[in-house]
Amino acid sequence: MTAALRLGIAGLGTVGAGVVKIVRRQAALLEARTGQRIEITAVSARDQSKDRGVNLSSYAWETDPVALAVRDDVDVFVELMGGSEGPAKLATEAALAAGKDVVTANKALLAIHGQALAEQAESAGRVIRYEAAVAGGIPVIKTLTEGLAGNEITRVMGVMNGTCNYILTRMESAGLGYNTVFDEAAALGYLEADPNLDVGGIDAGHKLAILSAIAFGTKPDFDGIEIEGIQNVTIEDIRQAADMGFRIKLLGVAQRSPRGLVQRMQPCLVPANSPLGQLEGGTNMVVIEGDAVEQVVLRGPGAGEGPTASAVLGDICDLARGLRIATFGQPAATLEDAPAASTGLPAPYYLRMALADKPGALAKVAAVLGEAGVSIDRMRQYSHDDATAPVLIVTHKTTRAALNQALDAMKTTDVVATVPVALRIEQV
Numbered sequence: 001m002t003a004a005l006r007l008g009i010a011g012l013g014t015v016g017a018g019v020v021k022i023v024r025r026q027a028a029l030l031e032a033r034t035g036q037r038i039e040i041t042a043v044s045a046r047d048q049s050k051d052r053g054v055n056l057s058s059y060a061w062e063t064d065p066v067a068l069a070v071r072d073d074v075d076v077f078v079e080l081m082g083g084s085e086g087p088a089k090l091a092t093e094a095a096l097a098a099g100k101d102v103v104t105a106n107k108a109l110l111a112i113h114g115q116a117l118a119e120q121a122e123s124a125g126r127v128i129r130y131e132a133a134v135a136g137g138i139p140v141i142k143t144l145t146e147g148l149a150g151n152e153i154t155r156v157m158g159v160m161n162g163t164c165n166y167i168l169t170r171m172e173s174a175g176l177g178y179n180t181v182f183d184e185a186a187a188l189g190y191l192e193a194d195p196n197l198d199v200g201g202i203d204a205g206h207k208l209a210i211l212s213a214i215a216f217g218t219k220p221d222f223d224g225i226e227i228e229g230i231q232n233v234t235i236e237d238i239r240q241a242a243d244m245g246f247r248i249k250l251l252g253v254a255q256r257s258p259r260g261l262v263q264r265m266q267p268c269l270v271p272a273n274s275p276l277g278q279l280e281g282g283t284n285m286v287v288i289e290g291d292a293v294e295q296v297v298l299r300g301p302g303a304g305e306g307p308t309a310s311a312v313l314g315d316i317c318d319l320a321r322g323l324r325i326a327t328f329g330q331p332a333a334t335l336e337d338a339p340a341a342s343t344g345l346p347a348p349y350y351l352r353m354a355l356a357d358k359p360g361a362l363a364k365v366a367a368v369l370g371e372a373g374v375s376i377d378r379m380r381q382y383s384h385d386d387a388t389a390p391v392l393i394v395t396h397k398t399t400r401a402a403l404n405q406a407l408d409a410m411k412t413t414d415v416v417a418t419v420p421v422a423l424r425i426e427q428v
């Protein structure tokens with residue numbers, strides 16, 4: 001009889017408890033599919049007395065996740081604690097050093113220490129799998145590393161933080177301001193303990209760093225990502241973007257350009273009728289473009305017990321089946337250092353500003369834009385009952401540098417009454 005694949009699971013929270021439940025509930029199905037029995041031998045968390053909704057009595061308990069990671073009766077160390085430093089990093093390193101394969105859902109760990117861990121895994125002849133780390137239940141890591149391995153990837157984009165997409169779509173549907181919906185999301189338990197990880201774009205940035213490394217054969221470079229959160233998106237922008245046929249999304253984009261690797265995580269306008277534009281609530285979407293396949297759109301639940309545990313089980317089944325792939329889809333030593341692009345690729349921009357209600361104000365703004373080489377595609381002025389007039393402008397493709405030059409010059413005119421809002425329009 002084939003020996004069982006023995007798991008040691010550190011972290012028994014939302015994801016960890018979900019994994020234990022599937023291993024118990026689906027034992028026969030997992031064995032039938034992989035040809036190997038999958039067993040849990042030991043678990044670890046901080047509080048042994050906590051009820052986790054699943055019977056843990058047949059597993060050894062370790063208070064120290066590092067001790068769990070190096071146990072002789074563990075083949076695969078399953079890291080589901082989280083955090084880029086501390087016990088998650090120490091236990092992962094210890095597991096690899098002790099000759100264990102690793103499965104994790106930890107995007108922060110891989111975005112920040114992915115290169116070093118990939119090198120350690122390869123020199124030890126072990127593998128690290130992390131499907132759950134990016135877009136929860138969506139099998140995007142498998143799609144990029146396996147299904148699309150024959151493509152030169154040209155662009156990867158995604159809405160990969162369900163909380164931000166919930167906030168933006170709820171603001172639009174209920175006509176509420178950012179702060180009100182933020183408080184609602186907090187009350188519903190949708191936000192991380194540090195909400196800036198969500199609304200500041202950091203969590204989604206970690207995911208983009210991972211996808212970008214696989215897509216472009218580069219070392220994961222979280223620090224190279226231009227990150228802007230959704231905190232400054234207003235209900236006015238959401239309404240007015242909608243009026244012009246767009247929706248605002250916290251969109252991650254990674255793309256190779258002649259100027260270097262472009263990696264951006266920021267609020268962008270996308271066409272309302274595009275798949276990304278139609279994405280509602282906490283759902284995630286990843287769009288991958290390759291030279292042969294053209295475009296693949298993946299959509300699904302980005303978080304939660306079932307979807308995330310589903311992704312972890314996919315990785316465990318791969319190991320049981322003997323599927324062993326380099327961490328970022330190619331040997332760690334071959335991953336390039338990709339210099340971050342000094343200037344972004346040109347794009348159309350959405351501008352919103354309030355102009356002083358006096359003759360020639362619009363002409364002055366158009367002239368300032370023209371002097372910086374920014375041409376106007378569409379312009380709309382809204383009715384108003386005070387001394388300033390709301391104006392929306394959609395530009396033709398331009399660089400952010402040219403736009404910034406125009407925005408600086410606008411400050412010296414006497415017609416712009418508010419700091420203009422400028423959002424990139426991503427062509428999807």
Ligand SMILES: NC(=O)c1ccc[n+]([C@@H]2O[C@H](COP(=O)([O-])OP(=O)(O)OC[C@H]3O[C@@H](n4cnc5c(N)ncnc54)[C@H](OP(=O)(O)O)[C@@H]3O)[C@@H](O)[C@H]2O)c1
Nearest residue numbers: 011012013014015045046047080081082087105106303304
């Ligand atoms: N939740 C999701 O939907 C989701 C989606 C995708 C990826 N992920 C990732 O999955 C990982 C786990 O997330 P989660 O939502 O399951 O977190 P969680 O509910 O907060 O659970 C974390 C678990 O880790 C344990 N833990 C923390 N520090 C520990 C330590 N020093 N020693 C031993 N155990 C420790 C906790 O123990 P106690 O229970 O005793 O406190 C808890 O069981 C994270 O990397 C997260 O980013 C989560």
